[in-house]
Amino acid sequence: xxxxxxxxxxxxxxxxxxxxxxxxxxxxxxxxxxxxxxxxxxxxxxxxxxxxxxxxxxxxxxxxxxxxxxxxxxxxxxxxxxxxxxx
Numbered sequence: 001x002x003x004x005x006x007x008x009x010x011x012x013x014x015x016x017x018x019x020x021x022x023x024x025x026x027x028x029x030x031x032x033x034x035x036x037x038x039x040x041x042x043x044x045x046x047x048x049x050x051x052x053x054x055x056x057x058x059x060x061x062x063x064x065x066x067x068x069x070x071x072x073x074x075x076x077x078x079x080x081x082x083x084x085x086x087x
Contacts, residue, residue: 010034013043039065 013032018025033044039062047053058066 007035007037009036038062
């Protein structure tokens with residue numbers, strides 16, 4: 001049985017490109033920290049000065065969750081109150 005996969009991580013990524021003029025494929029292994037879950041994909045490395053740098057790409061689910069935790073989400077309970085009484 002396959003295990004449920006909740007996140008992917010790596011300390012190196014392989015980039016593959018195809019040159020549109022020649023049609024040749026080039027592959028490069030890059031020292032980039034990779035982290036992915038259902039909410040976002042984060043790429044981390046260093047900038048030209050050697051300082052930490054990150055790029056983050058949010059999924060639609062991640063954007064909605066970020067809105068919820070910053071108070072910019074819907075004004076109604078999407079989960080039905082989780083069994084809480086309305087006292």
